[in-house]
Amino acid sequence: MNYGIVLKVLGSLLIVLGLLMVPSYIIALVEAGPDRMPFLGTILLTLAIGVFLFLKERKEKSISAKDGLAIVAFGWVVASVLGALPLYFSGVTENYVDAFFEIVSGFTTTGATILTDIESMPAGVAFWRSFTHWIGGMGILVFTLALLPALGIGGFQIFKAEAPGPVAGKIAPRLKDTAKILYITYITITLAEVILLVIGGMSVYDAFIHTFGTVGTGGFSNKANSVGAYSSSYIHFVISVFMIASGVNFALYYSFFRGKITDLFKDEELRLYLGIITIATLAITIDLWLVSYHNLFYSLRDAFFQVSSIITTTGYGTADFNQWPTFTKGILLILMFIGASAGSTGGGMKIIRILVMLKLIKREVGKLYHPRAVMPVKVNNKVMSNETIARINSFLALYMVLFIMSTLIVSLEQIDLISAGTAVAATLGNIGPGLELVGPIENYAFFSIPTKLWLSLLMLLGRLELFTIIALIAPKNWRIDV
């Protein structure tokens, strides 16, 4: 690894991070909150470290794949380490690990919180906490759709250059152009949601907070009852639709803006994604209607909201779904694992991988009676290579192994299996709330420091698609440079 260039790029990232804290500082100033000095101090510290690293001498002009991975992984960690300082210094959290957990949860767009009294936060801190979702969401789009393809790293992408579908890196020929298109799309969606929420009667400040949580598929709110604090069905509906939109592969928006709308709805991942949302919403609506709510409209409204929130791994709630019937909770639990589309701001296993897995099962059944037939697996009418299939299978297997092992570790807290398992699923999948002790009206405050650190690691692993971080912490014999 070329440490010089890695540190230099990290330096420029920190300068950007320092500047991104300025709006929160301004809010703190306007409100004359206790978080003024913490923000000012953190901004100066971040900029100082950033400038120091950036000005360091370096020789090489290009970065290798491994350098790129290191920048991304360390970038997320360093941004969380520094981004947590305002929370800690303004006394929002009792100890630094809690602040770190909260901001890792922000940057990874998870939305799991250790805060027990959300509405008492200073306005600047509340804004910053939600803004990290927006930054993290943007970061993951640039990472998965622009940086990885530009670096030519095959190990992390779902599709390689020759593979089918709306391919990362094919959006625009150059890294900067791709990133630019992503910025414009992301900001357009953001502004559209803010405007629609303000029209629905939300304050501009709250509209920004909830839009950051939506488009980043994060889930932080400044209300104790999350989106449930708003009784307007219009607001529930707007947020539902924007959550779903944020769980779509952003490469598809490029096709959309170029007018290739029919192409869009031929995309198999999008169709499966919308299909799962429809079926899950209908199933939960019926279950809630018959077993719990006994009112069709509210059943449909809350089912649609919760399905959108969980499959996109946002984690907002309009009701305490931990009190819903078991069948409904089971469906939500499945959605926690499935997650959103690849190339979106959502987490989880990703729809495309589930799609390929289902096609592989279908092929194997078909092979029972055509044992000698060659049956390639196709997505969007293009054949997937054995390599890509192996990569997807290994990802899914590793995801399950990590889930299982981490559940064991968390179960050492002497809590029930559902709480332990959903705490892991909700952090690894970047969702936020789970069930039982980590349900939508609960929080992660009661966990011990080591567990909070482990869950923070899971959020990072989930966000960076597992292998990125594993590659960096793997034993020496796997560390040979590319």
Place this chain on the structure above:
Amino acid sequence: MNYGIVLKVLGSLLIVLGLLMVPSYIIALVEAGPDRMPFLGTILLTLAIGVFLFLKERKEKSISAKDGLAIVAFGWVVASVLGALPLYFSGVTENYVDAFFEIVSGFTTTGATILTDIESMPAGVAFWRSFTHWIGGMGILVFTLALLPALGIGGFQIFKAEAPGPVAGKIAPRLKDTAKILYITYITITLAEVILLVIGGMSVYDAFIHTFGTVGTGGFSNKANSVGAYSSSYIHFVISVFMIASGVNFALYYSFFRGKITDLFKDEELRLYLGIITIATLAITIDLWLVSYHNLFYSLRDAFFQVSSIITTTGYGTADFNQWPTFTKGILLILMFIGASAGSTGGGMKIIRILVMLKLIKREVGKLYHPRAVMPVKVNNKVMSNETIARINSFLALYMVLFIMSTLIVSLEQIDLISAGTAVAATLGNIGPGLELVGPIENYAFFSIPTKLWLSLLMLLGRLELFTIIALIAPKNWRIDV
């Protein structure tokens, strides 16, 4: 499909089944129990149907792969349909579905029971119920190690003819010889355990009951407290060891009897199997010792017994492990999925598939830094084909999909997720007891009739390695003959 030959072979199976009920009938006669007439009637009915089918005219002399699968699948179902009659007619179960569930549980070597008062059963019925474990265990060995390879069916085997390891069908060149070796091994192990249990003070009758449950990795007992009814640590230990022995690939015993003992312990599946047992036993011992029992000997004894019982999918208990700490329950839950070795009487996903999955993950991590390297996956120093790997991946994925969907279905009973999930895991994995409402001191009596039928199907699917039954019930376009 050639229905003529399928029915003829089923006829011969039914004749054997009728004869296999005779010992139970004799016990019923000796004890002058209420189950005398039910057995006599069932035996005569079974033999009559068997002879009728067997004497039917047929043309072809050889059977196709599809015929073979149909015989096995229908054989298991028909044997359960008729084998359930003595339970129903002697009044042991209230309705026929309960009797069917119980005997499916027997033949599939699951051990899940709907009986609420086990010790009040007539002696003949109790013997028959446990004897179905022994028959089912023998049946699955002949199916997986002799019949499938003889039919040349690639879709179901883990290894194909050219694949590595202790290969099914390589034990002996011809079907009958292979089956003979299996019979001898199986009967030898059975008699050895009976003798050791009688030496430990068990009655001959109880020794047979518990040996059938052990070597078939079934788990039916004639005691309400299962093996916990015996306080002797010697008996716990003997049963533990024989459960482990029954979870070993029986093809390895052939190597063993031929004196190739060093070869045996080079087998990667066996090593991983014994490794998991060791680690799980130690982890649970420490957890029980520190959190629950505060006694090292009893912690080790009960941990070893329960780990052996669950990983081999037997399901015997010496303690109510539902009351054990969450960490321990988590480990046991993982073992429920892992299961025993391929080619054993145990169920679950099978160790060999877990082994391959772990190797695939390791390869993918390795590929991050050797993106162009060709890294074949080897088991026992032989390369696995892409086809075999795809088959294993699809099996694991299908197992999880079935588990998840079935948990949703069972959750409609309005029970908690752990009860629903472990009821499915314990039937699909042919284990028996799960956690909470289906824990070791509970039973499956409270489920509705449709759920009992669904769980019965899961037991059959698990026992016949999923694809066998799916192939038979799959849509027409998958049904083209080989």
